[in-house]
Amino acid sequence: MATALKPGSRFKSAVCETQVMVVKAPAGEHDLRCGGAPMVAPTDSAGGEPDAAFGGPTLIGKRYVNADESLELLCTKGGKGGLSLGTTPLEVKQAKQLPSSD
Amino acid sequence: MQGTWNADPPADRNRPSTMNISTILDMAAEAFGERVALVVGDERYTYAALREAALRAAARIQASGARCVALLDVASPATPIAVFAAAYAGVPYVPLNYRLTAPELNELVERIAPALLITIDDYRKLLVPRADLGILDRGEFLALPPLDGAPPQPAEDPRAIAVQLFTSGTTGKPKAAILRHENLMSYIVGTVEFGAADEDDAIVVTVPPYHIAGISAVLSSTYACRRMVLLPNFEPRAWLEAMRREKVSNAFLVPTMLGRIVDHLVEHGAAPDLPALRALAYGGGKMPLSTIAKAMQLFPGVDFTNAYGLTETSSTIAVLGPDDHRAAAASDDPLVRRRLASVGRPAAVEIEIRDDDGKVLGPEEAGMVYVRGPQVSGEYLSLGSQLDADGWFPTKDRGYLDAEGYLFLDGRADDVIVRGGENISPGEIEDVLLSHPAVADCACVAMPDEQWGEAVAAAIVLKDGAAVDAAELQELVKGRLRSSRVPQAIVFKDALPYNETGKVLRRVIRQEFAG
Incomplete structure (x- = not known):
């Protein structure tokens, strides 16, 4: 189930507690999944168990990216399942640590 | 209304686009709901x-x-x-x-x-x-x-x-x-890394709520899940007390506040005695070299960070980090040593320097500072966006980059004195005047001049009990800089007008010379 990803859009996992917000995404439709199942709108109801083959857990506050970092998601609520685009897992973005300035 | 139902609703119907700063608090409450977020006096949330x-x-x-x-x-x-x-x-x-x-x-x-x-x-x-x-x-x-x-x-x-x-x-x-x-x-x-703070970490916030640094402190601390200790009125003794009482690890200060803390400690011959303090960040105005050098001596184990930013850029755009401070303070190389006076390197933005014609300048060439990045709004109500076609925002700060990308600021473009077509930065003259042992504070501004269009005027504050006349100060500037830099008029004042975050009000000083 491919869907457009716009900055600010939110999705939740169909199979665990995970929620994400799109920070940036390339144009076009994408097959965003969590725990192997397509992610759904925050207001949709869902059920099932995450597929362990897709990794996880997804951690609150971590940013998840594809290989060229053209897609970036912020996890706003953690859950057991792992994030993927189709069957390709998303990776945790290594934060550029800045000294606390404010 | 039934006739308007669409059997095939848009795919986004239930996907609200809600990039909203309230997410920051939602996440902190979700992950660290029971952690103390806020301390004001005896009140805790x-x-x-x-x-x-x-x-x-x-x-x-x-x-x-x-x-x-x-x-x-x-x-x-x-x-x-x-x-x-x-x-x-x-x-x-x-x-x-x-x-x-x-x-x-x-x-x-x-x-x-x-x-x-x-x-x-x-x-x-x-x-x-x-x-x-x-x-x-x-x-x-x-x-x-x-x-x-x-x-x-x-x-x-x-x-x-x-x-x-x-x-x-x-x-x-x-x-x-x-x-x-x-x-x-x-x-x-x-x-900011979400939840990066330890349970015991705390930051004291002394900048007022209406300052961009006050807003970014709330957002950054909440996202890092770092306890915020708000101090309504800044005073060195109260700041030190709050720091000790709350075992504070981080603080942000404007230069005048750090200057007052340094003066207070020197006056009382006391060590700061803040064992929990790890990091002091400063910004919001020009930091005098003597103040930061003295502060680094008084707080030897503490990480100093200089943060440069503007309201229009959602706060910090360049950072001079703790390692930069230590390397500069320890170096014999004048090009490294002078970095203590720089505002550091770009954070999550791009920075370039352009001349008055819009040409991008190279290292060591001074011009106007431009910044670009998603955090840059560069927008005012009624005036609209000030970004150019490629998304660059003119900060109206003057400055230059060194060969390694460290940014040095040289005052506001609005403050430049244009004398006979020559651009004169007040900062270089002020640095010379401040080197005189009798001078405690000074500001140079443009004054109207029939021959040159504008000329240099200086307002001087003398140290207690010190004396110097205008002619001696004029000679000093002439000897170190050029004759065009010599203040044509000098007034002696008890104090210069500052706003509460330490910005000297040049507009007020200019009025003094306008007549």
């Missing part, structure tokens, strides 16, 4: 309590029908609550400067009405009552009843305005700078 208070306030704001939420108050628990409540309610947050005069305040209220304004009696009496201004006492704002129904939903628009800040107006009428949710979220997500 956990992240869960802060969120609950902000949601209650948001419901009150929505019920009022106000188009924005204004805060006219010193720092209190209402500060962070109002920031997030406005976001939950989907209206801009507009903190006002409580040091303004009654006419100035009422003029700003005129510009933001219809509004809901949170204040206390001291400031309420300054306001002219009007039908489109709802006033809520701080006490009432902090004691709102529990939610009666579903929590308010944030606006579904990432382009929505999160914060509207009136600029300090050191050169003219205050401009209404606007920061959108997408600017601030981009800044926070790009520069």
Whole structure:
């Protein structure tokens, strides 16, 4: 189930507690999944168990990216399942640590 | 209405686009709900309590029908609550400067009405009552009843305005700078690691609520899940006491505040005695070299960070980090050593220097500082976006980059003195004047001149008991710089006019020489 990803859009996992917000995404439709199942709108109801083959857990506050970092998601609520685009897992973005300035 | 139902609704129907700074508090409350978020005096709020208070306030704001939420108050628990409540309610947050005069305040209220304004009696009496201004006492704002129904939903628009800040107006009428949710979220997500703070970490915030550094402190601390200790009025002794009492690990100060702390410690011959303190960040104005050098001696184990940013850039755009400070202080290489006076390298943005014709300049060439990045709003109400076609914002700060990308600032473009077509930076003359042992403080400004268009004028504050005449200071400048830099007029003052965040009010000094 491919869907457009716009900055600010939110999705939740169909199979665990995970929620994400799109920070940036390339144009076009994408097959965003969590725990192997397509992610759904925050207001949709869902059920099932995450597929362990897709990794996880997804951690609150971590940013998840594809290989060229053209897609970036912020996890706003953690859950057991792992994030993927189709069957390709998303990776945790290594934060550029800045000294606390404010 | 049945005829309008679409059998095949758009795919996005249930996917609200809600990039909104309230997400910051939602995440902190979700991950660290029971951790202490906020301390003001004896009052404490956990992240869960802060969120609950902000949601209650948001419901009150929505019920009022106000188009924005204004805060006219010193720092209190209402500060962070109002920031997030406005976001939950989907209206801009507009903190006002409580040091303004009654006419100035009422003029700003005129510009933001219809509004809901949170204040206390001291400031309420300054306001002219009007039908489109709802006033809520701080006490009432902090004691709102529990939610009666579903929590308010944030606006579904990432382009929505999160914060509207009136600029300090050191050169003219205050401009209404606007920061959108997408600017601030981009800044926070790009520069702060969520939940990075340890349970015991705390930051003391002394900048006022209406300053961009006061807003970014709330957002950054909440996202890092670092306890915020708000101090309503800065005074060195009270700051040191609060630092000890709360075992504070981090603090942000404007240069004048750090200067006063250094003076206080030197005067009392005392060590700071702050074993929990790990990091001191400063910004918001030019840091005198002598102050930072002395501070590094007084706080030897502490990490110093210089943060340079503007209201229009959602706060910090360049950072001189702790390692940069130590390397500069320890180096014999003058090019490394002078970096103590730089504002560091670009953080999550790009920076370039351009000349007056828009040509991009190379290292060591001084011109106007331009900045580009998603956190940069560069936008004012009524004036619109100031970004150029490629997204660059002219900061109106002058400066240059060194070969390794360290940014050095050289005053505001508006402050440049144009004498016979020659651009003169007040900073270079001030540095020379300050090197005289009798001079405690000074500021150079343009004065009208028939022959040259503008000429250099200087206002000087002497150290206690010191004496020097104008001719001697003029000779000093002539000897070190060029004759065009010599102040044509010099006045001696008891003090220079500053705003509360340490910016010298050149507009006021210029008036002195205008006649």
